[in-house]
Amino acid sequence: MVAINLTVNGTPHHLDVEPRWLLADVLRENLGLTGTHLGCEQGVCGACTVLLDARPVRSCLTLAVMADGAEIVTVEGLAQNGQLSAVQNAFWQEHALQCGFCTPGFLITATHFLSQNPHPTRAQIREALSGNLCRCTGYQNIVNAVERASAAPVQVAKAIASEDGN
Amino acid sequence: MPNTSTPFTGRPIPRMEDPHLIQGQGTYVSDIHFDHQWVMALVRSSHAHALIKDIRCGTAAKIPGVHAIVTASEYPDLKRRLPGMEPMAPPILAYDRVHYVGQPIVAILADSRYIAEDAADLVEIDYEPLPAITNAEIAARDENLLHPEFGTNVLEHFEKQSGDGVQALRTAHHVVNATLRMGRVSAQPMEPRALAAQYDPSSGELLVYHATQSVHRAQERIANLWGMDPEKVRVVAPEVGGGFGVKNGSYPEEALVTYLAKTLAQPVKWSGDRFEEFFGTYQEREQVHHVTLGFSQEGMIVALHDTYYQDNGAFAGGGMLVSQNTARNIPGPYRIPNLYIEGYTVMTNKVPQAPYRGAGRPQGHYIIERMLDRAADQLGWDRLELKMKNLVAPKDFPYATGIEGVTLDSGNYPRVFQDLLEELDIDAFRMRQSEARQQGIRLGLGVSNSVEISAGFGFEGVRFQLNPSGQILLTTGATNQGQGHRTALAQLAADALSIPMEQVTVIEGDTGRIARSIGTFGSRTIIMAGNAVRVAAQGFIDKTRAIAADLLEAHVDDVVFDNGQFFVKGVPSVSHDWKALADAWQSQSHPEWPTHEDYFSSSSATYGFGSHGVIIAVNPSTAAVRIERYVILHDSGRVVNPLLANGQVIGGAVQGLGSALYEEMLFGPDGEPLTTSFLDYRLPGANEMPDIEVYHRDYPAPSNPEGYKGVGEAGIIPSQAIMLSAVEDAFRDVGLRLDYAPITPGRLFKSLQERGENA
Numbered sequence: 001m002v003a004i005n006l007t008v009n010g011t012p013h014h015l016d017v018e019p020r021w022l023l024a025d026v027l028r029e030n031l032g033l034t035g036t037h038l039g040c041e042q043g044v045c046g047a048c049t050v051l052l053d054a055r056p057v058r059s060c061l062t063l064a065v066m067a068d069g070a071e072i073v074t075v076e077g078l079a080q081n082g083q084l085s086a087v088q089n090a091f092w093q094e095h096a097l098q099c100g101f102c103t104p105g106f107l108i109t110a111t112h113f114l115s116q117n118p119h120p121t122r123a124q125i126r127e128a129l130s131g132n133l134c135r136c137t138g139y140q141n142i143v144n145a146v147e148r149a150s151a152a153p154v155q156v157a158k159a160i161a162s163e164d165g166n
Numbered sequence: 167m168p169n170t171s172t173p174f175t176g177r178p179i180p181r182m183e184d185p186h187l188i189q190g191q192g193t194y195v196s197d198i199h200f201d202h203q204w205v206m207a208l209v210r211s212s213h214a215h216a217l218i219k220d221i222r223c224g225t226a227a228k229i230p231g232v233h234a235i236v237t238a239s240e241y242p243d244l245k246r247r248l249p250g251m252e253p254m255a256p257p258i259l260a261y262d263r264v265h266y267v268g269q270p271i272v273a274i275l276a277d278s279r280y281i282a283e284d285a286a287d288l289v290e291i292d293y294e295p296l297p298a299i300t301n302a303e304i305a306a307r308d309e310n311l312l313h314p315e316f317g318t319n320v321l322e323h324f325e326k327q328s329g330d331g332v333q334a335l336r337t338a339h340h341v342v343n344a345t346l347r348m349g350r351v352s353a354q355p356m357e358p359r360a361l362a363a364q365y366d367p368s369s370g371e372l373l374v375y376h377a378t379q380s381v382h383r384a385q386e387r388i389a390n391l392w393g394m395d396p397e398k399v400r401v402v403a404p405e406v407g408g409g410f411g412v413k414n415g416s417y418p419e420e421a422l423v424t425y426l427a428k429t430l431a432q433p434v435k436w437s438g439d440r441f442e443e444f445f446g447t448y449q450e451r452e453q454v455h456h457v458t459l460g461f462s463q464e465g466m467i468v469a470l471h472d473t474y475y476q477d478n479g480a481f482a483g484g485g486m487l488v489s490q491n492t493a494r495n496i497p498g499p500y501r502i503p504n505l506y507i508e509g510y511t512v513m514t515n516k517v518p519q520a521p522y523r524g525a526g527r528p529q530g531h532y533i534i535e536r537m538l539d540r541a542a543d544q545l546g547w548d549r550l551e552l553k554m555k556n557l558v559a560p561k562d563f564p565y566a567t568g569i570e571g572v573t574l575d576s577g578n579y580p581r582v583f584q585d586l587l588e589e590l591d592i593d594a595f596r597m598r599q600s601e602a603r604q605q606g607i608r609l610g611l612g613v614s615n616s617v618e619i620s621a622g623f624g625f626e627g628v629r630f631q632l633n634p635s636g637q638i639l640l641t642t643g644a645t646n647q648g649q650g651h652r653t654a655l656a657q658l659a660a661d662a663l664s665i666p667m668e669q670v671t672v673i674e675g676d677t678g679r680i681a682r683s684i685g686t687f688g689s690r691t692i693i694m695a696g697n698a699v700r701v702a703a704q705g706f707i708d709k710t711r712a713i714a715a716d717l718l719e720a721h722v723d724d725v726v727f728d729n730g731q732f733f734v735k736g737v738p739s740v741s742h743d744w745k746a747l748a749d750a751w752q753s754q755s756h757p758e759w760p761t762h763e764d765y766f767s768s769s770s771a772t773y774g775f776g777s778h779g780v781i782i783a784v785n786p787s788t789a790a791v792r793i794e795r796y797v798i799l800h801d802s803g804r805v806v807n808p809l810l811a812n813g814q815v816i817g818g819a820v821q822g823l824g825s826a827l828y829e830e831m832l833f834g835p836d837g838e839p840l841t842t843s844f845l846d847y848r849l850p851g852a853n854e855m856p857d858i859e860v861y862h863r864d865y866p867a868p869s870n871p872e873g874y875k876g877v878g879e880a881g882i883i884p885s886q887a888i889m890l891s892a893v894e895d896a897f898r899d900v901g902l903r904l905d906y907a908p909i910t911p912g913r914l915f916k917s918l919q920e921r922g923e924n925a
Contacts, residue, residue: 009652020280029278034197035190037407039356040440044844075190084188092184095809098817099648100187101356101407107188122857130853133844135356135408136648137813138820138881139852 004068017064024048026060035075037096046132049105055071056112075104087149096145098136174657178809181653194406195377209272209289211264214515214837216293231281236273249387250416251483258421262263265480268445270418302512310826322511328568329504334469340461342541347906350452350831353522357407358438363427374401379414379687385677387542399464403675409647418908428661432561448520452477459537477780478519495530497567499617500556505568515837527883529582535887577775577801577865586777586799608784609894615883622771622874624684626694629763630706636745638670643683645675645692650810655904659708662703676859689876713747770869775801778884784896789915793856794808803867803875816858818881824850826889
């Protein structure tokens with residue numbers, strides 16, 4: 001076991017990990033952050049994308065020990081104080097997800113992309129999303145959502161309560 | 167209490183599912199963690215056809231953290247045949263012989279997947295390889311048998327005939343022949359299959375979290391297989407990350423996880439990985455058709471004759487339904503007075519086939535659409551005119567296609583097709599095409615018409631429950647894999663009870679919450695469960711009127727429900743809403759909340775319709791196909807939520823473009839699959855897919871009270887036909903003929919090379 005420090009969504013963690021453990025597995029199994037999904041473990045589908053020191057990385061191709069000392073942002077860290085981020089809200093309004101399995105990776109990728117290129121063209125959005133696979137939506141509404149988020153970055157909606165709350 | 171004057175039904179309301187999912191709070195099976203769970207990994211066959219001579223697990227068992235190494239010889243119950251795979255089912259674990267690469271042989275239970283995979287690497291299996299059978303037409307000759315005990319490789323041979331069948335071809339003025347093939351494709355939902363099960367020995371209850379499309383069918387299979395009371399088997403489908411048909415079948419992993427959890431009294435979890443999704447999940451489409459189409463002198467179809475072979479893989483199961491459904495779809499929306507169709511469903515040494523989105527609809531339409539294109543090209547007719555003149559017209563409804571149970575009933579196919587052609591502006595395109603050709607740019611046009619046959623059997627149900635504060639809980643056994651039913655059904659329920667949508671919670675896919683269901687597949691859930699909402703809502707209102715009658719101190723027969731209020735007939739000024747009823751019920755300390763469960767049954771299918779058109783540009787040097795424009799005119803019947811309906815149609819179309827342009831499961835001559843990752847098996851990506859234009863031409867279905875039609879498979883039906891059509895059109899002047907789908911860049915490059923068309 002190797003001792004590492006990770007700051008995930010602003011919270012510091014001290015962890016003992018095996019050198020071979022994937023960052024994705026440590027986030028999911030050790031920290032219970034199951035919003036990061038493993039779609040292929042081959043670095044192709046992008047569902048496991050997280051921000052590592054503000055850069056998008058495949059957490060299925062990153063060993064947890066390589067992330068020692070890093071700041072990680074996962075899908076659970078996108079909303080602030082119960083307010084959806086502009087990108088999250090746009091995904092909701094534009095019906096940019098169906099089964100939702102690939103969505104965390106798209107949200108992280110799109111969030112990073114818009115931070116680098118706040119007013120992209122549609123073609124640039126498609127290019128930026130080309131490293132993430134979605135099997136349900138056909139991408140069109142995801143592109144619409146990124147476009148919407150870029151046009152109205154301050155538009156947010158209050159996260160609604162648990163849907164099976166009763 | 168404010169009531170809704172504008173119905174929710176029909177409006178593009180963003181989904182209730184999404185706030186959870188976009189915050190990473192959705193719970194999929196892989197996210198479920200039982201305390202002290204053992205994680206399963208499988209040792210799968212590395213041979214397509216072989217005898218198993220020896221299995222040695224000794225070293226694997228010594229790894230710390232490994233709890234059990236499971237073979238069929240150690241656990242003879244696992245020699246049982248998998249249910250739902252009749253008439254030729256595999257054993258749960260292979261023990262004497264393997265029939266496809268990926269077939270499970272050994273199950274390993276360990277503290278983690280890491281440890282289980284370490285152990286799997288140390289299991290040694292001695293095989294004696296046998297010749298692999300990888301071609302259905304050759305397999306059908308029965309020279310080598312996959313399963314000698316079955317006596318033949320042909321699972322099923324069937325014939326369907328109408329009119330004078332094959333005899334009518336003699337009266338045809340023109341006859342066109344072709345052999346058309348479709349390669350094997352794989353659904354590849356983004357979430358691999360997964361199960362987690364926990365057994366409580368004291369109560370005898372087995373709880374199964376299952377990424378399945380049908381919880382009640384899974385419950386029945388599990389209970390029957392292990393001799394359990396179905397009441398003691400609770401199957402829950404939590405969030406399911408895409409299904410597309412392949413999460414609907416019977417799989418060895420379902421039998422293994424449930425057996426091991428029960429027998430070892432330990433929670434057991436299996437989350438498949440992407441390799442397993444390629445090796446072990448059922449595949450589809452692979453067929454070869456020998457077709458003859460006869461025409462009158464004027465270009466009217468006289469007769470169709472088709473003999474086809476489906477490569478069903480190593481065992482039976484859902485693939486047989488695909489083969490049958492192919493025949494049902496061969497006429498498509500066209501008038502074919504005489505039909506003779508025979509299908510052979512044949513076993514080979516590959517992963518079994520089972521329904522994948524479309525499930526015979528794309529295959530059948532591929533045949534008729536490609537044959538019409540071929541006929542037009544050979545006989546010197548215009549492709550579009552030939553299709554137009556043979557479409558079933560509104561005056562023909564109800565139109566019996568000649569296939570039992572398929573009677574087209576609604577819409578206006580020629581008009582919708584005409585609208586498509588106008589939207590595409592064919593004349594302008596032809597001019598642009600010929601100008602571009604002068605500059606070495608190849609543009610192509612493809613059009614395709616299709617009917618989507620949906621539902622048409624069985625039932626689906628919903629259960630209403632009044633909850634505190636007048637909240638309404640709606641449960642259905644139908645399951646969700648991303649379709650958004652929770653939102654659509656909440657829209658319907660809110661309208662039926664005249665309450666805001668936020669007051670409705672929908673829970674799907676839990677055998678513990680509703681007695682019966684069939685499940686989500688074949689584009690049936692809104693048709694079936696949607697109609698069930700209306701039926702059950704009426705029963706629920708009738709029951710709750712009794713509570714209102716108490717409050718109103720009136721006879722129940724005098725209480726009416728209108729616009730969300732219960733009141734005595736003629737006295738609307740004194741009324742009670744759902745919250746008032748709930749408050750009253752709660753104050754009376756009843757042990758349970760009022761519920762009403764009801765079902766909708768129908769054996770009438772629905773028939774949606776679509777005309778698709780695509781314009782592509784092909785680079786003759788690289789054979790790269792770029793989609794310039796993709797237009798869909800679509801009859802969705804009555805639409806509950808246009809966001810969701812369009813999402814289904816567009817998502818289906820793009821999925822289909824993958825199987826038309828990129829995706830194919832390739833196998834070596836030894837039956838070894840060659841495309842087992844997303845690097846080799848390429849899904850369509852954001853960059854190469856177009857913005858798809860969808861225009862509605864909706865005609866309510868006459869066969870169900872609410873007029874719903876299926877939409878889930880509409881988009882994917884024409885994909886292979888339309889892309890081959892468009893690519894041929896781009897090289898019309900050189901007579902390019904394509905008889906194999908998908909038309910991958912590699913395959914197109916080779917075809918062009920053969921014609922000297924590469925730069």
